[in-house]
Amino acid sequence: MKVVVTRKLPNEIIDLFSNVQVVVWDKEDEPMPRERLLLEIEDADGLLTNLSDAIDKELLERATKLKVISTMAVGFDNIDVEEATKRGIAIGHTPGVLTEATADLTFSLLLASARRLVEGVELIREDKWASWSPFLLTGQQVYGATIGIIGMGRIGLSVARRAKGFSMNVLYHNRSRHSEAEREVSATYCSLDELLERSDFIVLLAPSTPDTYRMIGKEQFAKMKKTAVFINTSRGTNVDEAELYEALVNQEIYAAGLDVFENEPITSKHPLLKLKNVTAVPHIGSASIQTRMEMAKLAVENVLLGLAAQPLKTQVPSQG
Template identity: 70%
Template sequence: MKIVITCKLPNEAIESLLETYEVVMWEVENEPMPRKRLLEEIQDADGLFTNVADQIDKDLLAHANCLKVISTMAVGYDNIDLEEARKKGIVVGHTPGVLTEATADLTFALLMASGRRLVEGMDIIRQNKWKSWAPFFLTGQEINRKTIGIIGLGRIGLGVARRAKGFSMEVLYHNRSRNEEVEKEHDAKYCELDELLERSDYVVLLAPSTKDTYKMMGRDQFIRMKNSAVFINTSRGTNVDEDALYEALNSGEIFAAGLDVFDSEPIHSNHRILQLRNVTVLPHIGSAAIETRMAMARLASENLRNGLEGRPLVHQVK
């Protein structure tokens, strides 16, 4: 059987696949397989190893004559047309769990960097603009004993809440449904979204990408936030109205933002949000720890192999 892998991976991460199947893997570092090549290779492929950079849409699946399994090296799967996959009898696997702690680490690092203006300070040194110590030079927002509001208290949200407790922060959260067990275990308080936005010093967006969450953070939501508040997004860029965020940052409606994801990726250096001094941006590296990415690749490989051999996937998208 033939497997298509749309990005270059270390052989040790996919050794079980290399030993068993005909593997076609894109060999260019840090670039996805071009669409034209993927359309050609998918025609006789039994398995597809993909990630968030690939659009597995109806058009692509129409070219898949033998495809049995799609395995994405990611938690999210909004780039995959699940309805079309189901119609064709293709099972879809993903990799939740293994990236929780690395993404929670990155989220809290982005929170701290944005609140305390760390990147801005580094830029000042690199531009030789540091002239002297001054009482209010590069002052940011404190983190200790402040209030954090987490929108989407799933695995990663809980990881962020645990880290926040280490800074004696009050933890508020908003979910589609309340979880009283989590509240007791993590001393978290459930809030409606408007209340969370009004009370939080740091608003962290960790909601999944769905029809209900599309641009859920817009002008009305940013207006409700404190002028001193910091907004962090490590979920999906489509959850945020980027024009509204730009205006909120540019006008001083909110203090700062830290972003690991964008509506359309990758962004270009001329993206207008990069013109703002009060934004910290990263190139979608939430889970980019070496150990985590290896674990994700191995889990995606296991999902793929299980599906091809007729066994249940470790994590199947329902």
Template identity: 60%
Template sequence: MKPKIFITRKIPTHVINHLEEVCEVSIWEHKDIPVPREVLEEKIVDIDGLYCLLTDAIDLELLQKATNLKVIGNMAVGFNNIDVEAATKRGIIVTNTPGVLTETTADLTFALLMATARRIPEASDFLREGKWSTWSPMLLTGQDIYNSTLGIIGLGRIGEALAKRAKGFNMNILYHNRSRKIEAEQELGLEYCSLENLLKRSDYICVMTPYTPETKKMIRKEHFKIMKETSILINTARGGIVNENDLYHALKDGEIWAAGLDVFEQEPVVLDHPLLSLPNVVTLPHIGSASIGTRTKMAEVVAENLLQALNGKIPTNIVNKELIAK
């Protein structure tokens, strides 16, 4: 009997075909609508593998219904949408897609930094709305990027890739991480410092750390108060790492100059969210890894993770490695 897999969103056809060669596959066919909770609860009862997205909450209540589930393949680097502890207790392997999206997300992060600093979306709207009547010396002036100071909070793969891009702009690069990375410091000329020191000195602050209980709302009111008035905050990690209410007031009151956000605490963000009312905020709908090549590769990696686990092998990208010993 073929193992059963449920896929919570439409993915590339060739990936589905690959899975169907050895598995019985069912799919939530709606491309842009998350699978309803009741459908997920129904499907998870007898499946062997779950192919899910970061928009799917795989919590304890759901896992208690999963009597046959052996593996969860999450199409993301992060996995805070999954109760990994509960899955581990039930012997369920959890996998993710690290590495695949590193360069693409670093590209987007630097693009968002540049768009925010130089007010590109605002300038485009200005032109399209017919407001451009003449050249003016201080019209839509932004912040310089070349020779400025970049602070990276969380120096993982994407953080290091971002640092490499910043070197091309001759930026002075600071970083804060749980542990020092001496090799990266030597290779890229990085300076390790405390979070407070980084915030005080940086012109651009990029949040790149994973979302964990320790990093929840780690950037908040007291941190905005020590940043430069000309500083720009960029967040392409997870929305919950930054206190959004505190960020709104810091931007509104001029404590910092601008923010570029690809992520929000609640997604999709509501249109009346206070941050969306500010002209000095550039927002994106969580598209950090959204290149055709990268999203296709992510889909393929999830499929391989699932097939490896269902064939009794240790998946390449297992999250709960403590299961390996068992």
């Protein structure tokens, strides 16, 4: 059998495949080119992919032997799940293992944005620190503030646990009540509008669905406090970036911390990067060494189970 792996992975991960022909793209910082992927997929039995690959109808029509798709990610909006289901292709993803790393990064962005850490680093690097000053780079206080979490899933609860360490008041909005969050961290369920109006820090952790597309836009930013810090570690498509830019420029909100963007990768020409009150990182929410290795191992395990026509360990529900 043949498995296509679209990104370079450590040898110890590739070695987990046994008695399988493995085709691995070996460029460290770029995905397998579309043309090469379309060619390799024609006789492939398995595919180990990630969110930068478009697994669409065109590709699936060529993949006449494909039995399993395994993405090294929680989200699978880059995969045409309905089309894959029609063709009897199992789809695996990697939820759970990246929860704590993503929560760490989310709270790191919150702290960095609130306390203007990047501005401070740049001030020193550019030799602009003249002396100590009473109000030099003063920011927003985190301890004792109110955090509003939009999307109280595994990551949301882990962020809330970190917030409680800072004695923060936790609000949340979700499709349904989350009894564990209410019990464990005294989280208060509220409407989206109430969350936006009351929160000092707003953390977006909603999944990418048609219902959440640009769910945070002009109307939502207008409801936030002028001192609010907005954090997005979910999906870039959940935010109207043009309206976020306007809200920041017009001082409708205080700052933003962003790990994700609507079209990735972005460049230095992106409008949001021109603003000092934006802390931006390149989609590294789960990027601890331990977590990425666990994700890769789980992705391989799902491929091997799919090749053996067995249920995947973490399988995406079929559609259609």
